[in-house]
Amino acid sequence: MRARIITIGDEILNGQTLDSNSQWISLKMAELSVQVVEATAIADTKEAIVKALDESVGKYDWIFMTGGLGPTKDDITKLTLADYFQSEMVFVQEAWDHIVELFEKRGRPVAKANKGQADVPEKSTYLPNRAGTAPGMLFEEKGSRLVSMPGVPYEMKYIMRHHILPKVEEEIKGKIINRHFRTVGIPESILADRLEDFEESLPEFIRMAYLPSPGQVKLRLTARGENGENLKEALDHAEKELRKDLGNDLAGNTEAQLAHIVGELLKASGKTLSVAESCTGGSIGQALVAEAGASAFFEGGVIAYSYAAKSDILGVNPETIKTEGAVSESVVKAMAEGVRDKFKSDFALATSGVAGPEGGTEDKPVGTVWMAMAGDFETVAVQHHFFKNRKLNIELTVVSALDMLRRKLVSEQEVIV
Amino acid sequence: MRARIITIGDEILNGQTLDSNSQWISLKMAELSVQVVEATAIADTKEAIVKALDESVGKYDWIFMTGGLGPTKDDITKLTLADYFQSEMVFVQEAWDHIVELFEKRGRPVAKANKGQADVPEKSTYLPNRAGTAPGMLFEEKGSRLVSMPGVPYEMKYIMRHHILPKVEEEIKGKIINRHFRTVGIPESILADRLEDFEESLPEFIRMAYLPSPGQVKLRLTARGENGENLKEALDHAEKELRKDLGNDLAGNTEAQLAHIVGELLKASGKTLSVAESCTGGSIGQALVAEAGASAFFEGGVIAYSYAAKSDILGVNPETIKTEGAVSESVVKAMAEGVRDKFKSDFALATSGVAGPEGGTEDKPVGTVWMAMAGDFETVAVQHHFFKNRKLNIELTVVSALDMLRRKLVSEQEVIV
Numbered sequence: 111m112r113a114r115i116i117t118i119g120d121e122i123l124n125g126q127t128l129d130s131n132s133q134w135i136s137l138k139m140a141e142l143s144v145q146v147v148e149a150t151a152i153a154d155t156k157e158a159i160v161k162a163l164d165e166s167v168g169k170y171d172w173i174f175m176t177g178g179l180g181p182t183k184d185d186i187t188k189l190t191l192a193d194y195f196q197s198e199m200v201f202v203q204e205a206w207d208h209i210v211e212l213f214e215k216r217g218r219p220v221a222k223a224n225k226g227q228a229d230v231p232e233k234s235t236y237l238p239n240r241a242g243t244a245p246g247m248l249f250e251e252k253g254s255r256l257v258s259m260p261g262v263p264y265e266m267k268y269i270m271r272h273h274i275l276p277k278v279e280e281e282i283k284g285k286i287i288n289r290h291f292r293t294v295g296i297p298e299s300i301l302a303d304r305l306e307d308f309e310e311s312l313p314e315f316i317r318m319a320y321l322p323s324p325g326q327v328k329l330r331l332t333a334r335g336e337n338g339e340n341l342k343e344a345l346d347h348a349e350k351e352l353r354k355d356l357g358n359d360l361a362g363n364t365e366a367q368l369a370h371i372v373g374e375l376l377k378a379s380g381k382t383l384s385v386a387e388s389c390t391g392g393s394i395g396q397a398l399v400a401e402a403g404a405s406a407f408f409e410g411g412v413i414a415y416s417y418a419a420k421s422d423i424l425g426v427n428p429e430t431i432k433t434e435g436a437v438s439e440s441v442v443k444a445m446a447e448g449v450r451d452k453f454k455s456d457f458a459l460a461t462s463g464v465a466g467p468e469g470g471t472e473d474k475p476v477g478t479v480w481m482a483m484a485g486d487f488e489t490v491a492v493q494h495h496f497f498k499n500r501k502l503n504i505e506l507t508v509v510s511a512l513d514m515l516r517r518k519l520v521s522e523q524e525v526i527v
Numbered sequence: 528m529r530a531r532i533i534t535i536g537d538e539i540l541n542g543q544t545l546d547s548n549s550q551w552i553s554l555k556m557a558e559l560s561v562q563v564v565e566a567t568a569i570a571d572t573k574e575a576i577v578k579a580l581d582e583s584v585g586k587y588d589w590i591f592m593t594g595g596l597g598p599t600k601d602d603i604t605k606l607t608l609a610d611y612f613q614s615e616m617v618f619v620q621e622a623w624d625h626i627v628e629l630f631e632k633r634g635r636p637v638a639k640a641n642k643g644q645a646d647v648p649e650k651s652t653y654l655p656n657r658a659g660t661a662p663g664m665l666f667e668e669k670g671s672r673l674v675s676m677p678g679v680p681y682e683m684k685y686i687m688r689h690h691i692l693p694k695v696e697e698e699i700k701g702k703i704i705n706r707h708f709r710t711v712g713i714p715e716s717i718l719a720d721r722l723e724d725f726e727e728s729l730p731e732f733i734r735m736a737y738l739p740s741p742g743q744v745k746l747r748l749t750a751r752g753e754n755g756e757n758l759k760e761a762l763d764h765a766e767k768e769l770r771k772d773l774g775n776d777l778a779g780n781t782e783a784q785l786a787h788i789v790g791e792l793l794k795a796s797g798k799t800l801s802v803a804e805s806c807t808g809g810s811i812g813q814a815l816v817a818e819a820g821a822s823a824f825f826e827g828g829v830i831a832y833s834y835a836a837k838s839d840i841l842g843v844n845p846e847t848i849k850t851e852g853a854v855s856e857s858v859v860k861a862m863a864e865g866v867r868d869k870f871k872s873d874f875a876l877a878t879s880g881v882a883g884p885e886g887g888t889e890d891k892p893v894g895t896v897w898m899a900m901a902g903d904f905e906t907v908a909v910q911h912h913f914f915k916n917r918k919l920n921i922e923l924t925v926v927s928a929l930d931m932l933r934r935k936l937v938s939e940q941e942v943i944v
Contacts, residue, residue, distance in 0.1 A: 125554025391816025392809025399808025
C-alpha cells in the first residue's frame with residue numbers, strides 16, 4: 111500500500127512550525143508496512159490544496175491531510191474538499207453536541223466561529239474528534255482513501271489512533287508483526303557494531319531498524335509474511351538472541367518511555383523515589399509524572415536551582431558548595447542523600463550540571479553534569495560530558511539519571527522487562 | 528520569488544528522522560522574502576528524484592534539494608542530476624584536496640567510497656563544503672536555480688550560509704515583513720470573534736494567521752508589497768489597533784515561549800519565583816529552566832506529589848488535606864505560601880489537580896486543576912476544568928499558571944512587552 115502525506119499550513123512553509131505530524135504518521139505507517147511515497151507541505155490556499163488533490167486522488171491508497179480545519183477564516187481545507195468532491199455540507203448533530211459540551215465544560219459560550227465546525231461534506235465519513243472541536247473526515251474516491259485531520263498534533267493523533275490505525279491494522283493482520291526494543295546510553299554506531307552478527311543471522315523476512323533519539327536508540331524488528339504463527343515464532347527466537355547480545359543495555363521490549371519503564375520497575379518492587387534537581391529544573395519529575403499512575407512510586411522532590419535551596423532545603427554543606435562548586439561529586443551526592451532523607455523514599459536521584467550556553471569554566475565546561483543515586487547502599491555518582499546545547503544537555507541528563515536507576519533496579523530484582 | 532524544498536531520503540519517509548532542514552531553510556527564506564511554495568520529502572530513488580525535478584525545474588526561482596549525497600551507494604542524487612541535465616562528471620581538485628585533508632585530520636585513510644565525492648556535473652557550479660566531504664552544487668536551468676546539498680544539517684547550513692543566503696540577500700527587491708504576537712488563555716474561536724473587526728480593517732496587503740497551541744494562540748501579521756517603509760508603517764498602525772483590542776491578553780510581540788516572557792518580566796522587576804508543583808510534577812520548573820539565564824529569577828521549588836510532601840515539606844495542614852482534599856483551594860493556596868516562605872522568593876506558583884486518566888471523582892472529575900499565586904498580596908487561587916488527556920492537562924496547567932503570574936507582573940509594572 112502506498113500513501114502520501116499532505117501538510118497544509120503557511121506556518122510550516124515560513125518555518126514557524128516544525129512539521130512533526132508527518133514524522134509521526136510516517137512512523138506509524140512504516141510499522142504497518144504502508145509505504146509513504148511522498149510527504150508534502152503546502153500553503154493554506156485553495157489553489158495549493160486543489161493542486162495537491164489533483165496529484166494524489168486515485169494515485170495513492172491513503173492520503174493523509176493535516177491542517178486547515180480550525181474555526182478561523184484562514185482555514186479553508188474543508189470548503190475546498192467539499193468543492194473538490196462536489197459535495198454539499200451537512201450538519202452533524204453529534205459533532206455539534208461535542209463542541210457545545212467542550213465549551214460548557216470550560217464555562218464559555220460557543221463562539222460564532224465554531225458554528226461551521228459541525229458541518230462536514232456529505233460524501234465524507236464523519237470521524238469524531240474527542241480531543242478538539244474540528245472533526246476528521248474520510249473520503250473514498252477513485253480507489254484512494256483521503257483522511258482530513260486538524261493540524262494540532264494531539265487532535266491528529268486522536269483521529270489516527272481511533273479511526274485510521276485500527277482500520278489499517280485490521281487489513282494487514284497477521285501479515286506484519288513489529289516488535290520494539292529500547293536501548294539506553296549506547297551510541298547508534300557502537301550498537302550497530304555490536305549487533306552486526308545478530309543482523310546477519312536474521313532470516314530474510316525479518317528486518318531491523320534503528321531509531322535514534324538523544325541518549326537512546328529504539329530498535330524495531332519487523333517480520334513480514336503470510337503465516338502469523340511462523341512470524342511470531344521467528345520473532346521470539348530473534349528476541350532471545352537480542353537479549354543475549356545486549357543484556358542490561360536493553361531497557362525492555364516496549365515502545366514505552368524510559369520513565370515509564372523505571373516506574374514499572376519501581377512499582378514491581380514496591381519501592382519509592384524522590385528527586386533533587388538542579389540543572390534539570392524539574393525535568394525528571396516531569397518525565398515521571400507524564401506517565402499515569404506515578405503516585406504509586408513517586409514521592410516528589412526538590413528543584414534546588416539556587417545555592418540557598420541546595421543548602422537550606424536539602425542540607426548540603428555550604429562550605430562544600432563553596433570549595434568544590436555546585437557542580438561536583440560531593441554536592442550531588444549530598445543532594446541525593448538530602449532529598450531521600452526529607453521525602454523518606456527508598457531511592458533518590460540528583461542532578462547538578464552546567465547546561466549552558468553560559469556558565470562554563472575551563473575546569474567545568476558547558477556540558478559537564480554530575481548525577482547521583484542514593485538508596486540503602488553507598489551513594490553513587492557519575493560525571494558526564496555532554497554537549498554545548500542546553501536543551502539537549504537537559505534531555506541527556508534526564509535519560510542518563512533514569513537509566514542509572516533502571517540498571518540498579520534490574521540488577522537488584524533480576525527481573526526481565 | 529518562489530521556492531520549493533525537496534528533501535531526499537527514505538529515513539524521512541519511514542519516520543526515522545525528523546526533517547528539520549526544511550524548517551530551517553523555510554525560516555531563512557521567510558526572512559529574505561522568498562516564498563516557499565512547497566516542501567516535499569521523497570524517496571532516494573532515481574524515479575522519485577526525476578519526478579520532483581520535472582515538477583520543479585522552470586517552475587520555481589529557487590529549488591533547494593537536500594540529501595542523497597553521501598558516499599554510500601544508496602545516495603544517488605548526484606548521478607541523477609548529471610543525467611537529468613545531460614552533463615559529464617568532472618573531477619574537482621579542490622574538492623578532493625579537502626576530502627583528503629578531512630580524513631588526515633581524523634587519522635584515517637580515505638575510504639574507497641569517498642572517491643567519487645570530488646566529482647561534480649560539468650554544468651553545475653561547485654559549492655565548497657568545509658563542513659563535510661560532499662560538495663554542494665548549483666545548477667541554473669530554465670530560469671530556476673537548483674541547489675543540491677547534503678542532508679546532514681550542519682553541512683546543509685554551511686553551504687546555505689556561505690554560498691546561497693548572501694546571494695539571495697543581495698537580490699531581494701520586493702518585501703515581506705512578518706510580525707508575531709502571543710496570546711494566552713483565549714481559545715482560537717473566541718479570539719477570532721474578538722478580532723473580527725480588526726481583521727476586516729486590515730489593508731489588502733496585510734494578512735493575519737492564527738497559530739494555535741495548547742492554551743495559546745500565536746498571531747502573525749504578514750505584509751507584502753514593494754515599499755518596505757509603507758509596509759512597516761501599516762504594520763505599526765495594525766499593531767497599535769491589535770494592542771488596543773487585546774490589552775493584557777496579548778503576551779507580547781514576540782515569538783518567545785511564555786516561560787521566557789515571564790522570565791524577562793521577572794528579571795526586569797528584579798523579583799524571584801519559586802514553585803510548588805503537584806499535578807505538574809516539575810513541569811513549570813522545567814519550562815523556566817529550559818530558557819538560559821533562569822538562575823537570575825528562579826529559586827527552585829518543591830515537587831509535592833505525595834500528601835506527605837505537601838504537609839511535611841510545605842507545611843500544609845494535614846487536616847485540610849483530609850477534609851477538603853489535595854485538589855482544593857485551601858491546599859493549593861497553602862502550597863504556594865509554604866514554598867514562598869521556604870525559598871524566600873517574591874512570588875510563588877502552586878498547582879494541584881486531577882491530571883487523569885484515573886483519579887477523577889464526581890466532585891472533581893479528571894481535568895479539575897487548582898492553581899495559586901502567592902506574593903506580597905493576598906494569595907489568589909483559580910480553578911480550571913481542562914480535558915481528559917493527561918499530557919494536555921499538565922501542559923495547560925503550566926501555561927495557565929505562568930500566565931497568571933504574567934498578568935500580575937504586567938499589571939504591576941505597567942510595562943509593555
